[in-house]
Structure formats: structure tokens, C-alpha cells
Amino acid sequence: MQNKTQIYGIRAVIEAINADEPIDKVFIQKGLKGDLSKELESLIRKSGINASYVPIEKLNRLTKNNHQGVVANISPITFYGLEELVEKVLKSEKIPLFLLLDQLSDVRNFGAIIRTAECTGVDGIIIQKKGAAPVTADTIKTSAGAAFKVPIAKVDHIKDAVFYLQASGITVVAATEKTDNTVYDLVFTEPCAIVMGSEDRGISPSTLKAADQLAKLPLLGEIESLNVSVACAVFLYEVVRQRRQF
Structure with missing residues (x-):
């Protein structure tokens, strides 16, 4: 039943x-x-x-x-297929912006990220079928209903999605501390996708290796990391800032 x-x-x-x-x-x-x-x-x-x-x-x-x-x-929402989502976005007149979540596990972080994604004009979110936070009532509530507005696609492996996006002319940027480049050193005025990692492990090594570019956020205090939903918001609003000037 x-x-x-x-x-x-x-x-x-x-x-x-x-x-x-x-x-x-x-x-x-x-x-x-x-x-x-x-x-x-x-x-x-x-x-x-x-x-x-x-x-x-x-x-x-x-x-x-x-x-x-x-x-x-x-799930209270219907998920897209990756090819269906990417094709739909590429047919639109705007510069594509995708968000990939590599096994993010906390439903409230997921909801907060979906909310920010909707506010920053993200065209689609891509998650992995296994190991990813589910879309629950808490996710919907934390997203303030944005989960019904931003298309979400499920894939077997995030790395495969990276390869598919790259083949579609989309630059993939991974958010990681394992680089000297900051988010402010990169150009986001072309079609791009941002990869955010899980709360405890970050982005998987194979996905990190597949990305076109790596970028980190400058941390000036003693705490070594930000909450993933906060870090994601900073990345997405840097995209917004650059594209408003473009």
C-alpha cells in the first residue's frame, strides 16, 4: 500500500x-x-x-x-533524464548553468542548495542515483518549494555526467580546496557546470580528475571549510555577478 x-x-x-x-x-x-x-x-x-x-x-x-x-x-518530484535535461537547456537562448552534487547526503543541505540554485538561475541539478540525499518533505520545506521549479536529473555516476556535459560544450568546474585557483580567478560567462562534493568526503577523486577546472574559496579564518550549501551559494553568485557584467 x-x-x-x-x-x-x-x-x-x-x-x-x-x-x-x-x-x-x-x-x-x-x-x-x-x-x-x-x-x-x-x-x-x-x-x-x-x-x-x-x-x-x-x-x-x-x-x-x-x-x-x-x-x-x-520522491514528491519527477526526475529528468540527463540527455533530456541537457537538450532542453541547450535549446534555450540563455547561457547554460548546471549544478552537479557528488553524493551530497544531508537533505537539508540539499534543500538549501536547491533554493539557492533557483534564485541564481541554475538550469538543472544533477545527482547520483545511489548515495545522494533523497528529495523528502524536509528537502521540499528547506528549498521553500524550489524543488518543484528546478529540474533535477539522476545519473548512475557523476563522472559520466561530467563527460556528457563536456561533450555538449559545457565547461565543468569542481569546487575543491585542492588547487591554488580561487573562484574569483575563473571565467563563468560561457556555458558551465559546477560540481559540489559531499559534506564529509568532498568530490570523488575520479570526478575531480575529469573536471576541466578546479577552484576554491579563500578562507581567511581558522575554520578550514564552509558548509557545502554556503560554499555552493558563493560559487553560484559569482557566476551571477560575472554574467550580469557580461
Whole structure:
């Protein structure tokens, strides 16, 4: 069975996956056995859906209903395909601006970033299917509704999205402290995409290596880093500043 944000029960989740429901994550009880559970696990692997094996207490907290060892979260938004999103943006008359989030995990950071992205004219946000923060009620609330306005695409791997954007004539800039260049040294008046990393690990090494340019924010105090949503806002508003002068 299901409500607006949740599906519970093994067969119901299987049917939802087969019906291409926008499922963000599936929680499966540890030690769950049986033919249906094997079918579900196989579908999850084939579909690339994010899944976690959790104790039954976790499932009991997620729903008071008869979950049969499985609870799935449904995204309140519809996700785009990467090619569909990029093609749509390239057909527009504005200079493209994309935002890639490399396994950002906190839903409130995600919501805050979506809100800033909408305010700065980002054309689309790209996230990874596995390991990324889901679009939950908290995400929607923190985004102040911007999650319904900014197109979001899901991909198997962020690095693949980087290569696709580069092939489409879009320069990819990675936000990282592993460079001498600051965000103020770069030019953002051409089509570009900015990559922000996860809260704890930053951008993955393979994605960092694939980026066209690297840039950091100058930090003048004793704290060595900014919250990712704050750092993202600084990067995006530097793009806005340069393009307003262009």
C-alpha cells in the first residue's frame, strides 16, 4: 500500500518499481528471506535504486503499518533524464548553468542548495542515483518549494555526467580546496557546470580528475571549510555577478 511519500509491503514495492514510480530509497529488513524478497532485491539492483538493510526497529519507526520488512520512500518530484535535461537547456537562448552534487547526503543541505540554485538561475541539478540525499518533505520545506521549479536529473555516476556535459560544450568546474585557483580567478560567462562534493568526503577523486577546472574559496579564518550549501551559494553568485557584467 502507499500514501503520498511512502510505499510499504514487499509486493507493493515490487509493483511500484515495475510501474516506474519515482522511488528514492528502499529500506529492507536485515535477514529478510523468501522468493518475493529475492525478486525485490533483483529489481532494485537492475533499477539502480538506492537501498539500505536496516533492523526492524527502523522500519517500525518509518511506518505504523504492516510493512512486511520493506518500506520505500517516493520522491514528491519527477526526475529528468540527463540527455533530456541537457537538450532542453541547450535549446534555450540563455547561457547554460548546471549544478552537479557528488553524493551530497544531508537533505537539508540539499534543500538549501536547491533554493539557492533557483534564485541564481541554475538550469538543472544533477545527482547520483545511489548515495545522494533523497528529495523528502524536509528537502521540499528547506528549498521553500524550489524543488518543484528546478529540474533535477539522476545519473548512475557523476563522472559520466561530467563527460556528457563536456561533450555538449559545457565547461565543468569542481569546487575543491585542492588547487591554488580561487573562484574569483575563473571565467563563468560561457556555458558551465559546477560540481559540489559531499559534506564529509568532498568530490570523488575520479570526478575531480575529469573536471576541466578546479577552484576554491579563500578562507581567511581558522575554520578550514564552509558548509557545502554556503560554499555552493558563493560559487553560484559569482557566476551571477560575472554574467550580469557580461
